[in-house]
Amino acid sequence: MESLLTAAQHADLYDAENLWTTAEDFFLRFTNATPASRVLDLGCGTGRLTIALAQAGHEVSGIDPHSGSMAAARAKPGADAVRWIDGTSSVLGEEEVFDTVLMTSHVAQAIVDENEWTRTLANIKRVLVPGGRLVFDSRDPAARAWETWTPAQTRSEFTLSDGTHLQSWIDSALHDEGLIKITEHRLFADSSREMQDALLAFRSEDQLRADLTAAGLQVDEVLGGWSHEPVGHGAGELIFLAHA
Template structure:
């Protein structure tokens, strides 16, 4: 469908929707446990957390397949301290080595194709030093979050830096094999409408453990919330910590 927003406006809207939360506090604190780490932010988006990691003294690489998001990231203050790569984990240099890899903002769920998911985990395994750590979040399918993604509960209004007004809402529909289709609707102040479709993978805890083990990664813990609650008692999350 035709978009009435420019790539820059899309990036601004993403930042307006996705502000710093307790999740970013968790990921930053996790990486800070090992000072001056070599870090890969896989699926870095517009670089909010990526740049914060660099400002905390880590050597950071931000990787994302969305050119518009990376362009916005590269334009932000502090972006010069980050190495940016356009693409997926397949574009990692063969000699790249990291102490830690993170996937925040439920990036793992956006990798909805099983073959691509397994390849991503294999790439992560290859890029981590022995003992290097992986951390990522994925929504617990037992919490059935998509049932609460309705126009009535997700509707919001944003004004972009250039003054453009955008009203948006989401609806979702469960599919087979743990997949959920979502559509984000956008209504601009001038009356133009657009929408964007996506499919998210909801993998349960056992699936995640099995997939990581198959890639050679050892799961250290799976948490249910950002205060390190057990699965089922937190925020409906599956926060996975693993190592090579």
């Protein structure tokens, strides 16, 4: 079913739903630990963090397969300082070299196909310089975050930049082992409605460690929250810091 929102409106809604948080502060600090580095923002979305990385003095490439998100990113102030790449990690050429690769906003969980996840990690290993760093976040399945994704706890109202007003909420259900189905519901001012489904992969810390090791990446640390809490004592996260 075709969405009632245009690609531009979807990008606008994404930015309204996903504001700058302590997570972005964490990724920015992590990257800034290596000044003026070559950075790949893998799954950059609408580019808010990507542009901030460039403004911090890094040589930044942002890559994403969603054309609407990329169009929104390219239209933002400061976008000219970023090299934008349409596609997934599979389009990265043999000549690509990066000091740091980031996957933020739980992008790792959106890669639900295990073969694609394996290829993504292999591509990251290929483009990282020896000793180059990888950081990404994935929700800890032990925290069972999906149990809080209910209409009562997620309902919000938004007014987009073009004046479109809508209410939105989500619910979730177990789809398969390790996979959660998320349904976002939208109610518009004229009473029209739509739903959008997505799947998220909830991989355990042990599985992610094994996946990184199989790709030839070395795990340095796994955190449970954005203030460097241990796993199980933070924000229900698995924040992986690794290197090639």
